[in-house]
Amino acid sequence: MPSLDQFFKAAITVDNVIFGFDDADLKILLIQRGEEPYINKWALPGYFVTEDENLESAAERVLAELTGLTNVYLEQVRAFGAADRHPLGRVITIAYYSLIKINAFQLKPASIAEKVKWHSVSKLDELAFDHKEILDACFSRLKRRVRTRPVGFELLPPKFTLTELQHLYESILETELDKRNFRKKIISMNLLIDLNEMQEGVAHRPAKLYKFDQEKYKEFVASGYSFEI
């Protein structure tokens, strides 16, 4: 048997673009670096992949260490591996993005000690390393994904209004949608369950609450129909 010893080896990291939505706009979770290189710059949460760890497990671990969340939507986008992307040596990074319910967790105390903060995707200055490029790739992927898969719901609380859903799509797609046409389309897909509950405590006509119908979506997929917004 030949051996791998003769070949060059590189350090591997995963970087995770963690998206959240707070009813106004789309945000990502960034960490302010505490060490060189790029000290004090904001960076994507990421860490080195260990010897026995699958790439996806590593991405899950990064997310869990920061937020405590598990079982979240996670998708690999691609690898970034320019020879000069890391000042300290060759580091290949695999970019993932994840979608979380922004109000469903507390930052872990360990994380708060470092500087961890939500940033609006739309107004971001430079990031450490090639993280801006990684973010852009992940955001583009999300934009495409959200049009053909019902992943948007991952970003909303379990009960939501149609207006919240519309605002979510508007934030991700960076466009305005027509209220009537949007509602017509969503309702016609038959993937929402009307909870027969209302918003409470709002100073205007309260909206109906809905939840996403996982079961219907499974049938939907099984029968070959496709989600399309």
Add this chain to the structure above:
Amino acid sequence: MPSLDQFFKAAITVDNVIFGFDDADLKILLIQRGEEPYINKWALPGYFVTEDENLESAAERVLAELTGLTNVYLEQVRAFGAADRHPLGRVITIAYYSLIKINAFQLKPASIAEKVKWHSVSKLDELAFDHKEILDACFSRLKRRVRTRPVGFELLPPKFTLTELQHLYESILETELDKRNFRKKIISMNLLIDLNEMQEGVAHRPAKLYKFDQEKYKEFVASGYSFEI
């Protein structure tokens, strides 16, 4: 400055799904392995990334060593890095696919010595490593890409007929298309140049030859319009 020495390092490869189209169906170029592991199994062309080499350069190199071709369409799909994907140790691979004009090159003599062969995408048995999974991911990506970018032309000779173009789309999308509707759509995009030449030596009414209009496509992109089939 901290150092990378403390972190686990893995061997990195690129694997390249090289697509070609021979007027009947879509093919990929495979190599029959001459050594363990998976000796005698068919595998995607791929090789280890060297210390100073960008990932994309490595993918280009793999392609060039096999075919002599440069300047071809190449796109990264994603990384495959299951901890157990390689029997000899941890190897992360970055999957690329490329689109080449199947008749525009000769296999390099060095490659012919090894067993290199075109295989129909539709009838493939098992491949070495996780290469079937990689192929599937690349093929899916191509399917999506071909609907929104004019990458199909990369697979055709510079002069082609509308029927050839249609068959190409049918092979990639694994579906049948209506001749009249297909031609209407393609023609209405205004991205083909009618060469005022005809097929020669065919035992039936000869078809007109077209070429893809790179310039028009650039204007097209610049003005924000999108390609859609």
Add this chain to the structure above:
DNA sequence: TTGCGCTAGTGTGAAAATCACACTAAAGAG
């Protein structure tokens, strides 16, 4: 208690895109 501010919720018609469908034209082969 009334009215104001605010967001929820609802339908129609025009325009565009998609889809299904069948015959004539032109070359080479025999």
Add this chain to the structure above:
DNA sequence: CTCTTTAGTGTGATTTTCACACTAGCGCAA
């Protein structure tokens, strides 16, 4: 010269997309 084979062409029905404006119902403050 006729047979085989593929090239090339138009229309109408259906579906999808898009633009657009008013009434409903809650909390709040005067």
